[in-house]
Amino acid sequence: xxxxxxxxxxxxxxxxxxxxxxxxxxxxxxxxxxxxxxxxxxxxxxxxxxxxxxxxxxxxxxxxxxxxxxxxxxxxxxxxxxxxxxxxxxxxxxxxxxxxxxxxxxxxxxxxxxxxxxxxxxxxxxxxxxxxxxxxxxxxxxxxxxxxx
Numbered sequence: 460x461x462x463x464x465x466x467x468x469x470x471x472x473x474x475x476x477x478x479x480x481x482x483x484x485x486x487x488x489x490x491x492x493x494x495x496x497x498x499x500x501x502x503x504x505x506x507x508x509x510x511x512x513x514x515x516x517x518x519x520x521x522x523x524x525x526x527x528x529x530x531x532x533x534x535x536x537x538x539x540x541x542x543x544x545x546x547x548x549x550x551x552x553x554x555x556x557x558x559x560x561x562x563x564x565x566x567x568x569x570x571x572x573x574x575x576x577x578x579x580x581x582x583x584x585x586x587x588x589x590x591x592x593x594x595x596x597x598x599x600x601x602x603x604x605x606x607x608x
Contacts, residue, residue, distance in 0.1 A: 503544015
């Protein structure tokens with residue numbers, strides 16, 4: 460369990476450092492042009508880290524149900540959260556989801572949505588499957604079907 464806590468906190472340090480980089484150093488123009496999608500992925504990662512840290516203390520201390528079978532989940536969750544944060548940016552930018560936020564004017568809507576997508580990956584993926592079904596008629600995957608859980 461200690462290894463997982465260190466792993467999650469290391470990711471948190473990486474997120475903080477990456478957020479501070481543009482303020483501390485002159486970043487390349489190509490990086491600054493992609494700051495909103497990059498930060499969306501980082502904020503999704505932040506949401507996932509929060510969810511994992513909450514899961515650690517809740518399952519270990521509150522529920523007293525820590526199970527080593529979940530270790531893989533704790534190691535992979537930050538990656539799925541970061542990907543979800545980035546995909547939330549793509550969906551908003553493509554107009555498949557809408558907010559009253561446009562990159563350059565205010566990024567907070569993108570970042571808020573990325574945090575939610577990273578914090579609650581399962582519900583975010585279910586919503587994406589709902590969108591795919593509505594727009595393109597694509598049936599839900601087995602993992603998105605409530606009957607298969």
